[in-house]
Amino acid sequence: MFIGTPLISEEQIQKKVKALAHKISSDYKDKDVVVIGILKGSFMFFSDLIRYIKTPVRVDFIMASSYVKDVSSGEVKIHYFPTEELEDKDILLVDDIIDTGISLKIIQDRILAMNPASLRICVFLDKAERRVVDVHVDYVGFKIPNKFVVGYGLDYHEMFRNLPYITVFKKELK
Ligand code: IMP
Ligand code: MG
Numbered sequence: 692m693f694i695g696t697p698l699i700s701e702e703q704i705q706k707k708v709k710a711l712a713h714k715i716s717s718d719y720k721d722k723d724v725v726v727i728g729i730l731k732g733s734f735m736f737f738s739d740l741i742r743y744i745k746t747p748v749r750v751d752f753i754m755a756s757s758y759v760k761d762v763s764s765g766e767v768k769i770h771y772f773p774t775e776e777l778e779d780k781d782i783l784l785v786d787d788i789i790d791t792g793i794s795l796k797i798i799q800d801r802i803l804a805m806n807p808a809s810l811r812i813c814v815f816l817d818k819a820e821r822r823v824v825d826v827h828v829d830y831v832g833f834k835i836p837n838k839f840v841v842g843y844g845l846d847y848h849e850m851f852r853n854l855p856y857i858t859v860f861k862k863e864l865k
Contacts, residue, residue: 694851695858697842699833704843704856707832708736711813712743715783715830719746722781727773729798730754731852732787735844736815736832740785751775753784757794767794769801777805787844788816792826799826816840816857833857 715724726748728737741748754771782802789795795812802810813830820837835857841847842854851860 694841694854695861697856697858698835698838698840699843699857701855704832705739708739708815709743711830711832712740712745715740715813716743716745719744719781719783723747723749724781724783725749725751725773725775725777726783726785727751727753727802729784729786729794730771732844732846733785733815735852736787737785740813753798755794755798767797769798772801777802777807779806779808781809782807782811784810784812786812786814788818788840789814789826789828790818790821792822792824795826795828796824815843816845 724746726737726741728734728750730752731754741750751773752771753769753773755767755769757767784798784802786795799810799812811829812826814828815832817828817831817834818837819834838859839847840857841851841860842857844852845857846852847860
């Protein structure tokens with residue numbers, strides 16, 4: 692399947708993910724980090740990222756949804772939340788993209804309420820122009836313009852998640 696011209700190619704993605712994992716491995720070298728992926732969007736980035744992290748990690752997931760079509764509903768539903776104790780743990784939250792920041796803010800507050808030892812956020816894409824709430828992000832793959840993108844885990848109506856690259860969604864791709 693080939694849809695659209697890549698905005699970020701497979702090679703660029705893999706190079707960047709390796710670099711992020713390298714930085715994370717060195718930042719957490721003496722820590723026992725719990726890496727929590729936010730589903731569904733982060734599944735591909737998450738699995739590449741942890742594969743390249745050289746220090747021991749534990750993994751868990753949060754399943755949340757916030758998006759109706761390509762307009763943020765501003766509402767976040769949490770369908771699954773880690774069952775293990777997060778108190779005193781070093782947590783690295785991984786998401787596909789930060790857009791308005793609303794969902795990450797809500798998820799961040801839920802985790803902080805559980806008194807982790809530390810909490811950092813890693814996102815693959817950052818659409819900074821669209822931010823409506825202030826969220827500090829520690830690791831960013833790529834900053835992108837205000838365009839709706841698909842691929843590498845990101846979807847439009849559950850489609851295009853399996854593209855190995857990022858492309859700008861156009862209605863004619865439907
Ligand atoms: P936020 O709460 O507005 O920051 O939106 C977060 C979620 O919206 C992301 O985790 C994605 O699942 C989805 N999202 C935001 N922008 C895009 C996009 O360009 N393509 C696909 N999904 C997006
Ligand atoms: Mg998401």
